[in-house]
Amino acid sequence: MEILEYLADADPVLQAFFAGLFTWGMTAAGAGIVFFFREINRGILDGMLGFAAGVMIAASCFGLLGPAIDQTEGEGFWKVLPAALGFILGGICMRIIDYYLPHLHPGAPPEETEGVKTNWHRSMLLVSAITLHNIPEGLAVGVAFGAAATGDSMGAAIALMIGIGIQNFPEGAAVSVPLRREGLSRKQSFLWGQFSALVEPLSAVLGAAVIVYMNPILPYALAFAAGAMIFVVVEELIPESHRGKNGDIATMGVMLGFTIMMILDVWLG
Numbered sequence: 001m002e003i004l005e006y007l008a009d010a011d012p013v014l015q016a017f018f019a020g021l022f023t024w025g026m027t028a029a030g031a032g033i034v035f036f037f038r039e040i041n042r043g044i045l046d047g048m049l050g051f052a053a054g055v056m057i058a059a060s061c062f063g064l065l066g067p068a069i070d071q072t073e074g075e076g077f078w079k080v081l082p083a084a085l086g087f088i089l090g091g092i093c094m095r096i097i098d099y100y101l102p103h104l105h106p107g108a109p110p111e112e113t114e115g116v117k118t119n120w121h122r123s124m125l126l127v128s129a130i131t132l133h134n135i136p137e138g139l140a141v142g143v144a145f146g147a148a149a150t151g152d153s154m155g156a157a158i159a160l161m162i163g164i165g166i167q168n169f170p171e172g173a174a175v176s177v178p179l180r181r182e183g184l185s186r187k188q189s190f191l192w193g194q195f196s197a198l199v200e201p202l203s204a205v206l207g208a209a210v211i212v213y214m215n216p217i218l219p220y221a222l223a224f225a226a227g228a229m230i231f232v233v234v235e236e237l238i239p240e241s242h243r244g245k246n247g248d249i250a251t252m253g254v255m256l257g258f259t260i261m262m263i264l265d266v267w268l269g
Contacts, residue, residue: 012149016142016208019161020201023141024194026165027134030172031193034180040173042244048170049241050250053233054257055167056137060226060233062265063160064140067147068222086220090227094136098235103129105240123179123192130175130196133236136228137164138200142207143225149208150215159268163261168197174240 068083102115104125113125141164144157176193180186211218241250
């Protein structure tokens with residue numbers, strides 16, 4: 001209880017850091033599946049990836065874009081303009097990272113490696129792909145806690161943290177289990193799986209710091225995080241979830257993830 005009271009009164013950047021540690025911990029928990037299973041049924045994996053996509057879509061809509069518009073003064077076009085610009089910029093930024101960062105999606109053949117040419121081992125390319133997912137997730141959590149410090153709902157930030165944490169569990173498994181199939185030991189697979197999410201506490205701190213010290217850009221920052229997450233969903237998660245030809249399972253995963261995140265946001269926010 002004392003810890004919770006301390007965190008409630010803590011600096012928002014510190015709150016974001018601990019929130020990022022929580023989402024990283026959920027990724028580590030998911031990566032820990034590799035100690036119990038060498039394989040995951042492809043249908044289950046596709047459903048989990050769809051679930052992660054659904055959470056991110058709902059988090060973008062309810063936890064980021066909605067507050068971005070609410071934080072903007074004016075009416076009509078001018079009220080939505082900062083959110084629209086921030087959203088597009090978030091997508092553009094992730095496109096640039098996606099274009100240059102070498103990565104390979106789980107289940108993809110080596111010839112589908114994206115980004116600049118590199119001699120990285122396949123296992124490193126797989127970790128890089130999941131790390132790409134985690135950058136906007138950590139940023140979104142940090143921005144949400146920074147926004148809470150400026151008068152937005154703390155409950156909404158906590159809901160976003162919980163939602164991102166929940167969907168990080170399958171993402172951890174999605175990288176550690178393929179690494180195990182690549183021939184790495186269980187310990188190595190786990191370590192690389194959880195390592196892919198270490199970027200989240202760093203991104204969370206960056207997001208919160210930007211809001212705290214540059215408050216006027218809050219609507220843009222919220223929408224930027226949303227645009228970055230939607231890019232990841234459309235470019236990475238949904239195609240990956242359909243790679244195993246389990247489209248119906250993946251779609252139901254999206255629906256379930258969206259519903260749970262929507263409930264969390266309305267309930268806690």
